[in-house]
Amino acid sequence: MANVRVQYFGSIRAAAGTPEEETARGENATVFQLLLELADAYGKAFRGEILDESGERLRDDVTLTVNGAIINHSAAYEMRLRPGDLLALFPIFPGGG
Amino acid sequence: MYAYTGKILYIDLTTGNHKTGRFDESFAKDYIGGTGFGIKMLIDNLKPGTDAFDPENPLIYVSGATTGTMVPCTASKFGVFAKSPATGLLGEAYSTGQWGAELRATGYDILVITGKAPKPVYIWIDDGAVQIRKASHLWGKTTWEAEDVIRDELGDQNIRVSGIGQAGENLNRLACLINDRFRAAGRTGLGAVMGSKNLKAVALRGTHDVRVADPDGLMDLNKDLYERAKGPLTAKYRTMGTPANMLIHNAQGALPTRNYQSASFDGAEKVSGEVLNEKYVTKIQGCSACPCRCEHIAKAKSGRFEGAASRMEYEPMMAFGPYCGVDDMNAVIKAIEFCNLYGVDAIGAGIVVGFAMECYEKGLITKDDTGGLELRFGNGEAMVDMVRKMSVREDIGDVMAEGVMRAAEKIGQGSEHFAMHIKGLELTGYDLRGLKTCALGYLVSRRGGDHQRHGSYGWDLSGKVDRYKAEPERGALVMGDEDFYCIIDSIIICKFTRAIWKGYDEIAKVYSLVTGIPMTGGEMKRAGERMSNLARLFNIREGMTRSDEKLPARIMEDPIPDGVAKGAVVTPEEVDILLDGYFDARGWTRQGVPTRGKLEELGLSAYAYIAEGGQAT
Numbered sequence: 001m002a003n004v005r006v007q008y009f010g011s012i013r014a015a016a017g018t019p020e021e022e023t024a025r026g027e028n029a030t031v032f033q034l035l036l037e038l039a040d041a042y043g044k045a046f047r048g049e050i051l052d053e054s055g056e057r058l059r060d061d062v063t064l065t066v067n068g069a070i071i072n073h074s075a076a077y078e079m080r081l082r083p084g085d086l087l088a089l090f091p092i093f094p095g096g097g
Numbered sequence: 098m099y100a101y102t103g104k105i106l107y108i109d110l111t112t113g114n115h116k117t118g119r120f121d122e123s124f125a126k127d128y129i130g131g132t133g134f135g136i137k138m139l140i141d142n143l144k145p146g147t148d149a150f151d152p153e154n155p156l157i158y159v160s161g162a163t164t165g166t167m168v169p170c171t172a173s174k175f176g177v178f179a180k181s182p183a184t185g186l187l188g189e190a191y192s193t194g195q196w197g198a199e200l201r202a203t204g205y206d207i208l209v210i211t212g213k214a215p216k217p218v219y220i221w222i223d224d225g226a227v228q229i230r231k232a233s234h235l236w237g238k239t240t241w242e243a244e245d246v247i248r249d250e251l252g253d254q255n256i257r258v259s260g261i262g263q264a265g266e267n268l269n270r271l272a273c274l275i276n277d278r279f280r281a282a283g284r285t286g287l288g289a290v291m292g293s294k295n296l297k298a299v300a301l302r303g304t305h306d307v308r309v310a311d312p313d314g315l316m317d318l319n320k321d322l323y324e325r326a327k328g329p330l331t332a333k334y335r336t337m338g339t340p341a342n343m344l345i346h347n348a349q350g351a352l353p354t355r356n357y358q359s360a361s362f363d364g365a366e367k368v369s370g371e372v373l374n375e376k377y378v379t380k381i382q383g384c385s386a387c388p389c390r391c392e393h394i395a396k397a398k399s400g401r402f403e404g405a406a407s408r409m410e411y412e413p414m415m416a417f418g419p420y421c422g423v424d425d426m427n428a429v430i431k432a433i434e435f436c437n438l439y440g441v442d443a444i445g446a447g448i449v450v451g452f453a454m455e456c457y458e459k460g461l462i463t464k465d466d467t468g469g470l471e472l473r474f475g476n477g478e479a480m481v482d483m484v485r486k487m488s489v490r491e492d493i494g495d496v497m498a499e500g501v502m503r504a505a506e507k508i509g510q511g512s513e514h515f516a517m518h519i520k521g522l523e524l525t526g527y528d529l530r531g532l533k534t535c536a537l538g539y540l541v542s543r544r545g546g547d548h549q550r551h552g553s554y555g556w557d558l559s560g561k562v563d564r565y566k567a568e569p570e571r572g573a574l575v576m577g578d579e580d581f582y583c584i585i586d587s588i589i590i591c592k593f594t595r596a597i598w599k600g601y602d603e604i605a606k607v608y609s610l611v612t613g614i615p616m617t618g619g620e621m622k623r624a625g626e627r628m629s630n631l632a633r634l635f636n637i638r639e640g641m642t643r644s645d646e647k648l649p650a651r652i653m654e655d656p657i658p659d660g661v662a663k664g665a666v667v668t669p670e671e672v673d674i675l676l677d678g679y680f681d682a683r684g685w686t687r688q689g690v691p692t693r694g695k696l697e698e699l700g701l702s703a704y705a706y707i708a709e710g711g712q713a714t
Contacts, residue, residue: 009348010341010370011333048329061596063558065349068661070560090345091333092558 161589194277202303260298262440310613340370350662364424416447428477569678
């Protein structure tokens, strides 16, 4: 799974410390396995932003898109990214106001 | 019962008299506080068909069930209700800061203001003592100036003030109530109701303790709630806060831009939460008894608006940024500051200015109308000037102060097509064309075009449903959201911390620990449904029908032109699918009317006459 691009938004970006990266992590892994590897790399704050208390599931209020299309969380456990894919991670916020 | 004072303060500004009423435990259990109290008090205290500016339209302040206690992120909340000058339906808004806790400390849970003073006044409640004081010297002052004068003349800088600026005085239908400088009961034009009563403000000082039923049990649970409120579930609010939505919505093709002419903005980065935090935020502060502390206070750095200061959230930033095509953060901060000073809904005002900009660019209004302003998208200075003009009803601002629905009716020439409102309330910051569950939430929202009564965008944006698909099953999702939000807004829980709560059962447990009133999660859920039904009945009584539940023409006819959601639109057929599914889920008729059986089930038989088109007996 070389050369997958990963974009981070909002508080997830702040926890990752970068807006975007290209990664070869998680070759032959699912989206979720890649996210676990990223959590290992970026540490506690990042992990807290994307995983629930168990550390084994995605937080309900995280959005994943692949090439601009939102993917269901359940798909993240099955779906394997292809070289050149763009994975983006977004927190969901109430609107404010 | 504990926590509740059980007392209602009625003030009649026409006569200058006041009296105290009481409510009992069954009222408290059925309607909880906040939303429930507000809807119940409004439907019982408003004669059907009363105009929003009639003196007999009651302006009702309510505390939440746990307001004034140590329950985190609930202690400072209050709600305000009246018939809305914007929609002619249920007017409802919430605020936070310090004022709500102070209300309960005065010894009252509910404040009902009717009548109209012959000259400007403000209300001063000092513990149980009530005074109606002259305010002619405050009329024409901004909210901040008025608060300063009131505190000075009463000799206490810790007095809490909820009041209006010039927008409310001028019956601007977007006028709001400002408290604690940066906090607003913002939507549905309740500031204009206050202004119509010749009332400038309500000032409070209270020393009553709020006693809870089981301090030890509450303390144990509170420790856990505090930890959760300080933990990862709320970290995003403490760090960047909701302004992060700017780039998030932009990337998802959900960012209303240039009056909905696009769903993404090429200048989004410049008015993003990231840039705001890096360059403009000067202070982060919190509300009473809140461990979360999310208020991002920003200052304009340069140019004509240098020094302007405001609390920043996504919605007003969207409204004065992308929505007006403005990528100058200084202008955005200044426009929001003006909203706080003049007392006008900072979401609606931006949507109105965006509408005016499109009217100007299409030649429907000219420089003669704008008083010389070059009111084009992207002109931040003109945008700021328009906020002032709307507030004081100067030039075309007089028309725009009526809100986009009425302004479009006056301007005509096809402007109705791009007047972005539902039931008279301007839309908020989610492009509905590519968020179909969210579109249903907005359609049926009891206060009009709004995201805060349901939060249904979560289904679309989380990928749990197909955001582009309309199907009947979305009705049950929106219903569940609405009823839960009724409870959130009755306790009143800050929505930024709603994720820390483990559903109805935990909320019911806290409620019982605080009030001593036994409550199960199931009963709490039923109370939420009761409130949703009662609100529906209020709106039906004021003349709302299914035909009022419609989207702006642009949402249904102009597909998103670019970005990841390109081509998305909500068709009239999809609207029908969504509405039918929602009404079925509610157990209402396909015309959106609660059935007698449903009302009996919820203990609302006394209001069945509304559903049946009759009169109260």
